[in-house]
């Protein structure tokens with residue numbers, strides 16, 4: 001039976017275990033130039049030393065106004081490549097693979113003077129009203145995603161994750177709640193996402209997997225549900241997505257009865273559904289930081305990989321400790337073997 005420490009391979013991405021560090025914005029680019037600094041280096045490399053199979057670098061934006069805040073990472077310039085490469089190389093040295101989440105915040109770009117979006121609808125009453133992108137600008141945006149992906153590949157990443165979740169730009173296009181356009185990008189809500197996927201694929205080596213993060217359900221009143229997300233994920237799969245990273249929500253204010261609570265494993269049923277319906281590999285995420293639970297999600301084949309976010313913010317060595325708790329064979333850095341005597 002498979003468990004959390006069974007190696008995994010998708011295309012030419014080979015993982016030593018099933019543990020993913022999901023993307024988590026650090027809002028730590030103090031120079032506001034989108035370039036990763038020592039904080040990012042130490043943050044990611046510690047989790048590599050801590051045993052994660054694959055680390056997904058936080059939301060990294062395709063243009064300055066695509067950032068949630070000016071403290072976010074970017075890949076809109078070649079000058080931003082070396083600092084990412086330094087992180088990737090060091091993570092590789094410690095046995096972890098690295099993906100990066102390529103994104104645009106759209107109407108959720110808080111520091112943009114005028115954010116852009118499919119339609120001029122603000123996120124909430126405290127947010128700026130975004131400007132509606134022209135059809136021509138949408139095509140330019142696809143090109144920005146292509147260029148950022150190309151830079152990520154140059155930085156040596158092992159996989160790309162496109163951010164199609166949490167109410168950011170791609171999600172804004174795929175949701176009837178935020179996309180009221182009448183042009184081709186409104187008639188087909190998946191058109192923008194599809195074009196981004198195809199653009200990313202065009203600059204990725206053919207054996208490099210493309211992951212897409214999706215919000216499987218929306219928590220606003222009358223938001224889309226699992227039936228719709230299975231349908232649009234199928235379109236994205238046909239456009240070239242190799243694996244889905246299944247999250248939820250983020251599109252607006254949560255309706256009174258919108259969310260059943262964030263109990264342990266609360267998003268696993270969504271991941272399982274997309275996996276089953278599309279016959280596609282998935283990453284499950286959301287309150288999976290209890291090792292036995294994470295292990296069961298893999299053992300029961302509800303997901304192929306499990307992401308542990310806040311658990312890894314609390315403890316960079318989450319994976320090493322999970323292996324010890326579950327009594328699984330696992331490689332421990334020699335320097336730390338005295339702390340894990342039976343496992344090294």
Ligand SMILES: Cc1cc2nc3c(=O)[nH]c(=O)nc-3n(C[C@H](O)[C@H](O)[C@H](O)COP(=O)(O)O)c2cc1C
Nearest residue numbers: 022023024025058059285286287288307308309310
């Ligand atoms: C500080 C912080 C920053 C986050 N930033 C991102 C991000 O950049 N991209 C993203 O898709 N999700 C982001 N998330 C969501 C996480 O990737 C993850 O889905 C969420 O924390 C639930 O998993 P957990 O219960 O294991 O923490 C962030 C979460 C946290 C706590």
